[in-house]
Amino acid sequence: MGRVFLVELEGRSYRCRFCNNNVALADDVLSRTFNCSQGRAYLFSNVVNITSGPKEERLMLSGMHIVEDIFCCICGQILGWKYVTTHDKYQKYKEGKFVLESLFIPLTDGE
Structure with missing residues (x-):
């Protein structure tokens, strides 16, 4: 595996609870009204210092x-998910966005 280069964030930011790695700026929060299996979640326009798993189709509260x-x-802890494609035209705003728990x-x- 190659070398990991981390993006340092300045200002108010969200960090991984387990290893203190920077993952997103507070200014990049689009919504704080999302829910997940563990409770509340936030929709972000941009996140850093993450890796992605394989694409999969998933039924969520807002549809498929x-x-x-x-x-x-850094530590491999699951933090949330990225919307790749939505099937409902009213959910298109989520495409390319990130949800962090x-x-x-x-x-x-x-x-």
Whole structure:
């Protein structure tokens, strides 16, 4: 496997609860009203320092979607998922966006 290059984030950011790796800026939150099996989740326009799993079709509360699970690139902890394709025209805004489970990503102030 190759070398991992991490993106450092400045300002308020969300980090992996398990290894403190930067994963998203607070300014990139699009919605805080998502839900997941573990509780609350947030929709992000952009995340960093993650790896993606294989694409799979998944039935969610809002219908059928093709998604990829996303993992912390340091510790491998699952953090949420990425919407790849949606089948409902009213859900198209989610395509290319990321959902991170709030349980796994505490908000920290920038240093």
